[in-house]
Amino acid sequence: MNISKLNSLGWSSFFYDQLTPIEIAATNKSIFLFRIIAIHRSRVVAVGEAGEVSIIALEEFQPISQFIAVGDWVIGEAAYEHYRVVRLLKSKNRVERLSKGSMQLIAANLDFLWIVTSANDEFNIKRLQRYLAMSHKFNIEPVIILTKLDLCKNPSVYLEQIDKLNVKRVHCISKPDLKSYEQLDQYYVSGNSIALVGSSGVGKSTIINVISNSNLPTKNIRESDDKGQHTTTHRELFYCRNNVAIIDTPGMRELHLVDAEVAVKKTFDDINTLISQCKFNDCSHSSEPGCAINKALKSGVITEKYYANYLKIMREDSFYKHQKTGSRAEKKIYRNIVKR
Template structure:
């Protein structure tokens, strides 16, 4: 029997995984009988997952178990029909990074915040490129209106401005995942914290301030003090997966208003004494935030309903298979 060891996934390359064990990275593959059988019970590993392996000293080891996760960041897989895509697992903080230049986008930020609260970790807003941005204070104020419960920092990895306060998150045995669109400076940020160039970086396009994709896959690094950081590729889109809990945190202001309505089943479309409509009318709730809340809620509800149907179909398939197997056993017993 091969030796059983434990480690955590630092990178995923198609069907091959890099796993960190006792200070050393080596390659592993999934054990077919465990992960590709009809009765599969193990989750496919992602970056940050703790796994159990059957160690092989002469070739790729085999991953035989994905241990229980304490957190995960999910989105709707961009490939049609694939369902949930898990970006990273087992982290304590989500650094949501957004550039303060022309790529500044509050609606996109609300998506990231909602999905981050859903992950089970603490979101932290890191607004980058203060060295080339305009109207920084105004933009920070706009972010503070939607980033409820999350700390906000403005930084520049070029000048080092604002980086010192973030060191409080760099604790041993803590893991941070960096999320954001291309060009916000995630790879530059990673290099800054590591103190060396390990991630390729590129500038933004001058004509539209859009970023280039320099990170092509998710990668976990371990700092000298034991902190783990996960760098991720820029996401062209962040389709909502099921984010019921995330909505409660991210839009807690709207949830609080809704419970003040006269009717518990208020649709906020014309009922009397509707606190949501009153807030929209007096400006304490902006129309843009309300519309984005409704949009994200619809996306989440759609995915929840779709997932429920899929699980129902899978359950029926399993029951039919159990009935067939039972019938075969009974037939054999009758023959005996």
């Protein structure tokens, strides 16, 4: 086992400790360690000590997009001209979302989630809150990257909104200003893995092209509403400076989380502090005396819109939880609640 080569791909003792003595003895003879770098419709690409290989997964891992994520580590064995997945190693974390009724894996083994948004009509604070809830849910440090500052006359409109989110790491960049990308240098620490998420057209692939000197396809956005054209169609991992793994993802049309209650609470920390100050423990925040939420709404400490978004995400979370486990009657109730 060439540990230093594997380390440069993101390997660590967390994965090594999962190998059995027999597997350790067999590595490089009959079995090989791989990190998954791309999942196409009919093909999975992985990288290991001997470079890039094509890898297939048998029935137990099908449909593959629901079992194996870009960033995962697997044990593989040679199978004719390909390799075959023998075992999937446990991941440090895996980001997933609900898409068209089933879970979809976005990426695994991440240190940072770069939430990319652009300083134009695409900007949507509610969507950012959802991405933040996602990072909290999966315990990955969120970083907000605001792009296209060069096209924006008044960045403070966006920055003031971002400021309210209480995110420690926020960076503003613009493509023509290469110096602006130097803020991202702090993340290029060997072993780090980062996934870029955000809507289509915000500039995810553009960032990867700049920081890793690649040439991924990018396309102009629609002028009428600043929406992208869904240029990137599959998730793919690239190694950039200091062997940092950067994962490009297709722009998401929607982001639904499941069982994200704790994460949503963390994202809306201010609301939870208020709730804890309500006079009654079971306050419904409608008309009870001593309700801190109502007081904050009246005095403008929080806006109606902000509170409504909190309620909507919370309701949606309960909805999807009940969609998975609830009775038919429960499902119907929750479907109606979400529609409200």
